[in-house]
Amino acid sequence: MEALYSENSIFIPLISDYGFKATFGNEANTLFLRRALQALIKSEVPIKEVKFDKNTFEGITQDGRSGIFDLACTDENNNHFIVEMQYGDAPYFVQRMKFYALHKFNAMVKRGKFDYGTLTKIFCVAILANNILPYSNYHTLANLRNERAELFDDQMTFITVELDKFILQEADCQTDLQKLIFTMKTIHTVTQPIQFPKFWDEEWLKVAIDELDSRRMTPDEKASLEILIARNAESVKAESRKIKQAIVQKNIETVTKALSKGLDIETIADIADVSIDFVRSIQQQLLKIDH
Incomplete structure (x- = not known):
């Protein structure tokens, strides 16, 4: 679409x-x-x-x-x-x-x-x-x-x-x-x-x-329409990026909280619906901060 x-x-x-x-x-x-x-x-x-x-x-x-x-x-x-x-x-x-x-x-x-x-x-x-x-x-x-x-x-x-x-x-x-x-x-x-x-x-x-x-439509009307549609498409892409970023941030918060409670990596990945590699990357970042 x-x-x-x-x-x-x-x-x-x-x-x-x-x-x-x-x-x-x-x-x-x-x-x-x-x-x-x-x-x-x-x-x-x-x-x-x-x-x-x-x-x-x-x-x-x-x-x-x-x-x-x-x-x-x-x-x-x-x-x-x-x-x-x-x-x-x-x-x-x-x-x-x-x-x-x-x-x-x-x-x-x-x-x-x-x-x-x-x-x-x-x-x-x-x-x-x-x-x-x-x-x-x-x-x-x-x-x-x-x-x-x-x-x-x-x-x-x-x-x-x-x-x-x-x-x-x-x-x-x-x-x-x-x-x-x-x-x-x-x-x-x-x-x-x-x-x-x-x-x-x-x-x-x-x-x-x-x-x-x-x-x-006149040529000018058609040109204005194409500009409007292109602008809307870019705005939708920007909105989609914001939503994806928000989802990633929420996943990070969920994984961080679960790690603090001592849950194992596989369980956390299942709870947060993310990959095991994603959980491990967050775990490594937290270890760096602690040290």
Whole structure:
């Protein structure tokens, strides 16, 4: 997913900052957003209209530089939708989803007279280029459930899409969800019109695809887009380096603490999920400090 866009590409990546805002955030025509949300939450009931929430989570994203894009909206029944997209590493994305959903929940609980029975639903959608969950499914829908996996409450629903796990080919895509994810994962790889899937002629997808067509852009607009995508890619790499450095530092702290307790090297390596050589290197560094 690194090489998102090239000069031979016909379409702008939907999973880029520009692509996300031009499709999911298209306020002039919300058909794609409404149909996509319906597919993502696996609802048989069409969403008739959506209203964009201008009070998004300020400070969470800044010009797409973190590789995270957000959108918040409500439907005609005042159900809330939060859509997050990230094409970089996301080790704590589940925690962030909970933060967003609970933030929205708290905002719904008004002071004074209040009836919990009037609470509408919250759908928190995360679309990620990389994998974060230990499941094979590319689409995960989660609610609050008991120990027998029976539904306890469905006022909050968490939906996660992991693009890297989606391996279906064009001919295998039958549902709106499959068509949506196929489009998100492949549209920027198309270099010839003959490669267009037939279902891209469906009105709801065509609305989004037209917004991503680079052939409609002026040379200056295309140049600006290429600069933006390159800048985002560098920012994602920088963010990934920070995450890796943080993981290494945490491993060092874990190994150091375990060594101080006198545990053997093999046990420490197993506990910290690192190699034996890594544990030995930390041990040698500590011995040098002691001497």
